[in-house]
Amino acid sequence: MMSSSGQTELGQATSTKDMEKVKKLYKDKKKFAKMLTTFDQHGQTPMTNALKNNQEEMSPLHYAVHLGRDDLVNTLLKAGADLDIVGRDKKTPYELACESHKEIANRMLRYKELYEWLKEQGLQDYKEYFVKEQIFKDLLGDINEKILEKMGITTAGQKIRILKACAPFKSEVPIAIQPSPTISRKDVLDEDDLPSPHTPDIVGLRDSLIAMKHIGEINIINDNELEYTEKLGAGSSGKVYRGLYKGKEVAIKILKSMSEAKEVDEFKKEFQIMSAIRSKYVVNFYGAVLTPRLCMVMENCGRGSLYHVMNNEKYDIGWDSTFRFAIETARGIECLHKWNPQIVHRDLKSLNLLVNDKWEVKVCDFGLSRFNTGSNMETLTKMRGTFAYCAPEVYFGEQFSVKSDVYSIGMILWELVTRCINCRYERPFSEFKNLQHDFQIIIQTAKRGLRPTIPPACPANFAALINNCWDAKFENRPTCTDIVSALQTLETEYKSNKDLWEKAIKPLPIKPNGDDDD
The missing domain is CATH 1.10.510.10 (Transferase(Phosphotransferase) domain 1)
Structure with a gap:
């Protein structure tokens, strides 16, 4: 609903610093989430006003983190929300996310690292170009002249300056990634992927895998050897997480419930093929976890399909x-x-x-x-x-x-x-x-x-x-x-x-x- 001034309720409350009104609106979290990024007739969102008035209360980014809304956080970050705003609890949105929403914290960290790099290089003026195209530090090695032009950076001097700053990333060699002690499984895994005290053992599965034909080395991985860091997606056969195994970044595919013999048989066939084949042109298979859930642990390919x-x-x-x-x-x-x-x-x-x-x-x-x-x-x-x-x-x-x-x-x-x-x-x-x-x-x-x-x-x-x-x-x-x-x-x-x-x-x-x- 728009006021007579053409602002949304939340927009008017943030522009007048009426934080009691903001708190009242916040009680209806679903409605609040929608209002948070609704444009008024002036092309403004409540974020615009809140960024001006952030010294006294919480910014929309704080609220989005409290709501646990990754989609809203992403929208606000793309719009240029400041990660370093300190709210009434003396914490930044990033610090709040680290406490309760690790996936959101991981997303924010990518922005923080980009902003810090741009500042170190004296390229702060180009922040909106990088954010708009979602080019973070892991993609800097791919920057070339054509990409800069597509980003809207066309002046020769600007391009030379950015290309020079990106040059060191083109020759970087990935090193073994160290586990983060701050992220626990319950912060990353969906509730239905967490171990259950009622998870049944898959009787004889290990023995049947070992007895399979056409394969050489069998690698059964202990679930405790894995660290889950981020959910990548979900499909018909299960969910895929990014994680760590022996210092290497891997993709962990958690398979759906193996309650029927047919499903277990399908798993065994895929395990058989992946254990057999070894080639630089085929995704590397590290092994499988059998309990407390069935998982396939594979090479992670960062650019996706x-x-x-x-x-x-x-x-x-x-x-x-x-x-x-x-x-x-x-x-x-x-x-x-x-x-x-x-x-x-x-x-x-x-x-x-x-x-x-x-x-x-x-x-x-x-x-x-x-x-x-x-x-x-x-x-x-x-x-x-x-x-x-x-x-x-x-x-x-x-x-x-x-x-x-x-x-x-x-x-x-x-x-x-x-x-x-x-x-x-x-x-x-x-x-x-x-x-x-x-x-x-x-x-x-x-x-x-x-x-x-x-x-x-x-x-x-x-x-x-x-x-x-x-x-x-x-x-x-x-x-x-x-x-x-x-x-x-x-x-x-x-x-x-x-x-x-x-x-x-x-x-x-x-x-x-x-x-x-x-």
């Missing part, structure tokens, strides 16, 4: 990056296909390719993967995976083969080329507005031969490779070794004719609001 990298428009993904991502993807799947016994991934997509801080691509998520052996024949005829990446023969009930994975590689190559040429991510088949669901896509691809539209500017030989990968007949598709060789040949062509290839890059116009397909 290739899908998310392609979706981030601040990243300049030109031909060099496109070839690197494509070749490393093909090498990762080539490693699976050449393993003895052979492994098929069965759910290959850009979301299941991770990118680490060195921009290296790693194949991950082996929940549907299987050894291509006689014992798995029935399983390999079932339609699994994401339908937009799924080969036609799988729809028709034929056996999933290495050539079915190659079809999926074709889709990923299309994503990469399209992102490179158009300078923005496009989802496979997004140009066909009548296809709203995955099952519609698999029917059209299998029965009508529909494929995503390759950009007209795509070099002919690259387009031919994509078409070969997603050929309707699996026997016509290349092997992963063929794909690697073809990509290397294309990369050589590109390096010999860079000007010609660069002309193919034609950024699409920015989509109007509400017309985003992604």
Whole structure:
């Protein structure tokens, strides 16, 4: 509700320093949270006034921390809220977060470290540019001239100054991370992920894992060896946390309740694949925790999935990056296909390719993967995976083969080329507005031969490779070794004719609001 002056109730209270009114509004925490970031007719939020009047009471950032609202904290930090405001309890918002909300404290720490670095370098005037693009200290090594221009920093002198300050981060080598004694598990883990006194033991699971075929070293990790530091996300199979294991930063996947035999069997199959495979192109598997909950402990890839990298428009993904991502993807799947016994991934997509801080691509998520052996024949005829990446023969009930994975590689190559040429991510088949669901896509691809539209500017030989990968007949598709060789040949062509290839890059116009397909 707006007052006659055009301010919100909370905005008026903060502008007049009526803290009794603020406290009264605070009692309805849901309504208060909404008002906290509501703009009045002057384009102001209560934060604007509170920042001016912070000497006497608490800032909106204090209130957001008290509410435990990570989303509000993030909104306020992006808007430029001061982390060093001291409230009536003589504490800053960051100090409050350290006491009660460790995830919020971790987020604030990233801002604090950035601000301190900018101050040390005399670059405080550029704070809003870095905050707007969410570029923190861990990304400073990726700053280049093109990124600065996208940030709105265009003057030559400004760019030289910032690039010089960022230069030391380009050569930094990560060191073993030391555990933080201030963060306890209950501060990071969701309540349903904490150990329960009623958690049942999984009878015989350890013995059955040790008895599995095709794997070498078995590593069962004691839960006490792990430290959980931050929740990264959640999916259909469980939640993923960032953590520490023996001084190394890892990703810890806590699996959902293993109450049924089928779920335990699926876990065992994924454990078997991940324990067997070792390659620089496959995410490293450290081991599994069996009690008090089932966890998979893996290498943490700080940049997230290739899908998310392609979706981030601040990243300049030109031909060099496109070839690197494509070749490393093909090498990762080539490693699976050449393993003895052979492994098929069965759910290959850009979301299941991770990118680490060195921009290296790693194949991950082996929940549907299987050894291509006689014992798995029935399983390999079932339609699994994401339908937009799924080969036609799988729809028709034929056996999933290495050539079915190659079809999926074709889709990923299309994503990469399209992102490179158009300078923005496009989802496979997004140009066909009548296809709203995955099952519609698999029917059209299998029965009508529909494929995503390759950009007209795509070099002919690259387009031919994509078409070969997603050929309707699996026997016509290349092997992963063929794909690697073809990509290397294309990369050589590109390096010999860079000007010609660069002309193919034609950024699409920015989509109007509400017309985003992604």
